[in-house]
Amino acid sequence: MSIRERMSGNEAVATAMRQINPDVMPAFPITPSTEVPQYFSKYVADGNVNTEFIPVESEHSAMSAAIGAQAAGARTMTATSSCGLALMWEMLYVASSMRLPITMALINRALTGPININADHSDSMGARDTGWIQIYSETNQEAYDNYIQAVKIAEDPRVMLPAMVCQDGFITSHAVENIELLEDEKVKAFVGEYNPEDYLLNSARPISHGPYDTANFYMEHKVQQAHAMTNARQVIKEVARDFEKLTGRKYSFFEEYKMKDADVAIVIINSSAGTAKEAVDQLRAEGKRVGLIKIRVFRPFPFDELKHSLTGKKVVGVMDKCEGFSGAGGPLFAEVRSALYDSHDRPEMFNYVYGLGGRDVTVESIKKVFNELLYEAHAKQLIEDQVEIAYNPELLLAEVADFEVGRVYRHLGVRG
Numbered sequence: 001m002s003i004r005e006r007m008s009g010n011e012a013v014a015t016a017m018r019q020i021n022p023d024v025m026p027a028f029p030i031t032p033s034t035e036v037p038q039y040f041s042k043y044v045a046d047g048n049v050n051t052e053f054i055p056v057e058s059e060h061s062a063m064s065a066a067i068g069a070q071a072a073g074a075r076t077m078t079a080t081s082s083c084g085l086a087l088m089w090e091m092l093y094v095a096s097s098m099r100l101p102i103t104m105a106l107i108n109r110a111l112t113g114p115i116n117i118n119a120d121h122s123d124s125m126g127a128r129d130t131g132w133i134q135i136y137s138e139t140n141q142e143a144y145d146n147y148i149q150a151v152k153i154a155e156d157p158r159v160m161l162p163a164m165v166c167q168d169g170f171i172t173s174h175a176v177e178n179i180e181l182l183e184d185e186k187v188k189a190f191v192g193e194y195n196p197e198d199y200l201l202n203s204a205r206p207i208s209h210g211p212y213d214t215a216n217f218y219m220e221h222k223v224q225q226a227h228a229m230t231n232a233r234q235v236i237k238e239v240a241r242d243f244e245k246l247t248g249r250k251y252s253f254f255e256e257y258k259m260k261d262a263d264v265a266i267v268i269i270n271s272s273a274g275t276a277k278e279a280v281d282q283l284r285a286e287g288k289r290v291g292l293i294k295i296r297v298f299r300p301f302p303f304d305e306l307k308h309s310l311t312g313k314k315v316v317g318v319m320d321k322c323e324g325f326s327g328a329g330g331p332l333f334a335e336v337r338s339a340l341y342d343s344h345d346r347p348e349m350f351n352y353v354y355g356l357g358g359r360d361v362t363v364e365s366i367k368k369v370f371n372e373l374l375y376e377a378h379a380k381q382l383i384e385d386q387v388e389i390a391y392n393p394e395l396l397l398a399e400v401a402d403f404e405v406g407r408v409y410r411h412l413g414v415r416g
Helices: 009-020 035-045 059-071 082-087 089-097 122-126 140-155 184-191 218-247 272-285 303-310 331-339 363-385 393-405
Strands: 003-008 024-027 052-055 077-080 103-108 133-136 163-168 176-181 254-257 264-269 290-295 297-299 315-320 348-353
Touching: 003 009, 009 035, 009 077, 009 103, 009 140, 009 163, 009 176, 009 184, 024 035, 024 059, 035 052, 035 077, 052 059, 059 077, 059 082, 059 089, 077 082, 082 089, 082 122, 089 218, 103 122, 103 140, 133 140, 140 163, 140 176, 140 184, 140 218, 184 218, 254 272, 254 303, 264 272, 264 303, 264 331, 264 363, 272 290, 272 363, 290 303, 290 363, 303 331, 315 331, 315 363, 331 348, 348 363
Parallel strands: 024 052, 024 077, 077 103, 103 163, 133 163, 264 290, 264 315, 315 348
Antiparallel strands: 003 176, 133 297, 254 290
């Protein structure tokens, strides 16, 4: 029977870690992830886990210690945010290239500068190509569930890649919500023991970690990493099915919300999806056919599944809580648009960059986005149907002009 509790997202992740009982946890505090190692260090002090807790001098050291511990054969976890992740940058690549299934709680926070401690996705999106699996969480419940699943996914012999489980700083990390916890023994049984094939302390099978790779071998190792990330797709689905049998809670690469008959849709990540669902409900009550897709797994990216879900929609807005500085939109927009490139009936695509540095996004903000998308859908229909050309060409030209302007990505909520 599940255990009903109330806790913050940080405590929920720390609880998942306690239930799994890792061998090693190196960590350095940084807002808003500090509470995760804080809670966990108390579990260590109280004897609730058998974990070696290593207080290090920086986040670079935290990931370095995690790499050493995992390479030695120890199940290892850590947590960080924002500039802490940036300080780990070099070591993120080392962890993934050495095929070490470290799991990390990443509490999303804006990167400097200017200095800002509130939530956006510039930290995790900046690390999207480091070779780590990335899973995102709308609620505290999802942060807890995702972390348990991430350990099993990362350690699968077909994968053996590190994984980060993301949630929005302060919005979920510090907000208290109702949550259903599994019993400790069920979590331990679900995750299982960590039994690596190769590790440094195995004297019967000596190995080397992190050697110099010449041109004759480097590319082969990168191909192996790429194949492992591809393999993760199947493992993610298998683990989700097993988790649903255990809990009744269903997970996939993304969640579709009222998408079946939607004319327009938005694609969004993390806690803002809850706000967007309320906007969808209100607009549905007005008779507007809108829906949303909430991305859960960003790496590996669900190209085929998204293409299937969005093909045939009239207009799609992609919500990026991160500026990509590409001059053409945010990173989520680039991935979603790429997935739809060869679709036989692809929708018009618009990008909204929002919520940077913790800027509020409200139900009204999301409704504004939807209404703009509905307007664009109307303009697209006018163009397709050639309506009113003979009767009112000025009207159609105005519609087309606005439609073309709509192709430019927008910074939602910017004054002026």
